[in-house]
Amino acid sequence: MKPLLPLAVLALSAAAGAAVAADAPAMPEPGPQDRVLIVSPHPDDDELCCSGYVQRAIARGAQVAIVWMTAGDGFTIDAVLINRHFRESGLGMIQLGRIRISEAAAAARSVGVPLTNLRMLGYPDGGLAALLVTNYDQPFRSPHTRRSVVPYGEAPSFNQEMTGRNVERDLAKVIDTFQPTVVFAPHPADQHPDHATTGEFIRRALQARSELPRLHRYVIHAGSHWPAPRSLQVQMALDPPPALKDLPWQRFELTPEEQKAKLAALRWHGTQWEVMAPYMGSFVRTNELFLSE
Numbered sequence: 001m002k003p004l005l006p007l008a009v010l011a012l013s014a015a016a017g018a019a020v021a022a023d024a025p026a027m028p029e030p031g032p033q034d035r036v037l038i039v040s041p042h043p044d045d046d047e048l049c050c051s052g053y054v055q056r057a058i059a060r061g062a063q064v065a066i067v068w069m070t071a072g073d074g075f076t077i078d079a080v081l082i083n084r085h086f087r088e089s090g091l092g093m094i095q096l097g098r099i100r101i102s103e104a105a106a107a108a109r110s111v112g113v114p115l116t117n118l119r120m121l122g123y124p125d126g127g128l129a130a131l132l133v134t135n136y137d138q139p140f141r142s143p144h145t146r147r148s149v150v151p152y153g154e155a156p157s158f159n160q161e162m163t164g165r166n167v168e169r170d171l172a173k174v175i176d177t178f179q180p181t182v183v184f185a186p187h188p189a190d191q192h193p194d195h196a197t198t199g200e201f202i203r204r205a206l207q208a209r210s211e212l213p214r215l216h217r218y219v220i221h222a223g224s225h226w227p228a229p230r231s232l233q234v235q236m237a238l239d240p241p242p243a244l245k246d247l248p249w250q251r252f253e254l255t256p257e258e259q260k261a262k263l264a265a266l267r268w269h270g271t272q273w274e275v276m277a278p279y280m281g282s283f284v285r286t287n288e289l290f291l292s293e
Helices: 007-023 045-059 076-083 091-110 128-132 164-178 193-208 256-267 270-281
Strands: 035-040 063-070 118-123 182-186 215-218 249-253 287-292
Touching (some): 035 164, 045 182, 045 256, 063 091, 091 256, 128 164, 164 193, 193 215
Parallel strands (some): 035 063, 063 118, 182 215
Antiparallel strands (some): 249 287
């Protein structure tokens, strides 16, 4: 077990991060000409990173679309709570994925994203890194759902093999159809492999179209002590992760109304909120943080 950091050290680290957040330049405001695409590794990541920005964009007449790479069907703690089985896999995990898809759609609608602008790709939770490397052309079999094909009927590649090539094809179709002017995707320093891999898939797609300047990055997973504190603190700023504080962050300030709506959207993810409320709530701060490509 790792020793806990002294409270004084944690306080100094948080203070340093907050100073960086305060000094960071403001993120450009969205306008009616914008078409904003949020690329989310799992249901709920789009709310955690960007719900305030999404609300502002819609209020100012922009179009917003969300694409979820996975249905979040690898979170076994959720499945145990839902299905009351100590060890869950196969159909039980697919059932969890369907619940999380429904939760994600309700959360997105609660902040004004129309159903027609939501895309669930349904690739394997916990398996995206494999799709990028070892399973680019060979189908990946999810250890959670026990499927090697996309099991969700709403996905564009329903019942087709889970390969990296098919991921790239699906993302290309989303980008070419929606034609975003602003794209949000995870930063490569995000510590969750699905997040870092999602960011790389999007980087490749935009680079192939000479559209990398449209890409903005976000971080969700940056160690067990971030965000600090792990609780709902609506009067506090979201500071950069200490290990990444020297990156060129931009801040997006939220109004109290946008914070309230962000919290409500997160609570639509009931399966997640039940087990991770303090962590999820810690992203409802006075600002959101982004990095330009």
